Amino acid sequence: DQQVKQNSPSLSVQEGRISILNCDYTNSMFDYFLWYKKYPAEGPTFLISISSIKDKNEDGRFTVFLNKSAKHLSLHIVPSQPGDSAVYFCAASGKGRNAGNNRKLIWGLGTSLAVNP
Amino acid sequence: KAGVTQTPRYLIKTRGQQVTLSCSPISGHRSVSWYQQTPGQGLQFLFEYFSETQRNKGNFPGRFSGRQFSNSRSEMNVSTLELGDSALYLCASSPGAYVSSTDTQYFGPGTRLTVL
Numbered sequence: 001d002q003q004v005k006q007n008s009p010s011l012s013v014q015e016g017r018i019s020i021l022n023c024d025y026t027n028s029m030f031d032y033f034l035w036y037k038k039y040p041a042e043g044p045t046f047l048i049s050i051s052s053i054k055d056k057n058e059d060g061r062f063t064v065f066l067n068k069s070a071k072h073l074s075l076h077i078v079p080s081q082p083g084d085s086a087v088y089f090c091a092a093s094g095k096g097r098n099a100g101n102n103r104k105l106i107w108g109l110g111t112s113l114a115v116n117p
Numbered sequence: 118k119a120g121v122t123q124t125p126r127y128l129i130k131t132r133g134q135q136v137t138l139s140c141s142p143i144s145g146h147r148s149v150s151w152y153q154q155t156p157g158q159g160l161q162f163l164f165e166y167f168s169e170t171q172r173n174k175g176n177f178p179g180r181f182s183g184r185q186f187s188n189s190r191s192e193m194n195v196s197t198l199e200l201g202d203s204a205l206y207l208c209a210s211s212p213g214a215y216v217s218s219t220d221t222q223y224f225g226p227g228t229r230l231t232v233l
Contacts, residue, residue, distance in 0.1 A: 034221065043121070043207050043224025044160075089160060104173045105150075105222070109159035 003027045004092050006108035014116055019077040021111050023090030026071065030094040030106075035064060035075050038087045038110070047088075048075070080115045087112045119144065121210050121225035129231045135196040138228045142189050142210030148172075149191040150222060151183060154205040163206075166191055167213050195230075203232045 005024045013019045023033075031052040036044035050057040050064045050073065057064050063076045077084055090108040122141045130136050142149050150173075151163040162175040166185035183193040189210075195202055209222035 036224075041226070043209070043226050045224065046221050049221065091160075104162060104165065107152075107160040107162070 002109070003030075004090055004106045004108040006088075006090055006111045008111050009109070010112040010114070012114045012116060013080050015082055016079045019075075019080045019084065019113055019115065021075040021077075021088050021090075021113065023073045023075075023108055024071060025073075025092050025106075027092070027094060027106070028071070030092040032093050033064070033066060033073050034091045034093075034105070035062075036089045036091060037084075038089060044089055077113075080113075082115050082117050085113055085115045121208055121223055123206075123208050123225035123228050125228060126226065127229045127231075129233060130198050131233050132198055132200060134198050135194065136198060136230060137192055137194050138206055138208075138230075140191045140193075140208030140210075140225060142191070142208075143223055146210035146212055146223070147189055148211045148213030149185055149189065150209045150211075151191070151193050152207040152209065153177075154207055154227070155203075160207070163193065198232045200232050203230060205229050 003026050034049040035047040037047050038044040048059050048062045048064050050066050055066050061077055064073060066073045087110040089110045091105045093105050121143055124139045140149055148167045150165040153161045153163055163177055163181055164171055164183050165173040169185045180196045185191045205227045207224050207227045209224045211222045
């Protein structure tokens, strides 16, 4: 049962254009969402996050939008650069009954982004 | 600060053997999580340790185990290796604030395990 879904395994965009990566989740208890980027032969690196009390968070070229009613979030990269070519993972966490159990991250399968020069 | 380090980076084993992987978290980080990454399954959570205690556990068989030492370094062990255990094993550390929602984790480069 995939609680965090990234339905597009791959995406290809032209340099300078917008990249939009999508993520859907099923668990309404999730209250914190993160995006990670992963290059081959390296571990994922944190990119941007958003709390469920917000609907948008922006950091430079990266913006994450959260639509709680649709249980959907998206990552926008504008403008896209060749160095953005990587696998992007969406992850979510939520409060369990025990506040100490809220550190478990649930990950999507990733979307491979290729930005073409 | 030095990042998360994992040793070894590459490992080749045969079925039935056991393996121990090591992870050194970022200095000051008390939480260490382990993940298995395979092409078709993405990142699968194995377990998380905080202050030498296993705090969370994923859905993996008992052949997968781990521990954390007093200096926060962690090891994971896989016994009776199977072909399907071939994967990239990633370790991540975080400060481990107990009630914080900041689940930002810092990953190591991973250990690539191949089981023949």
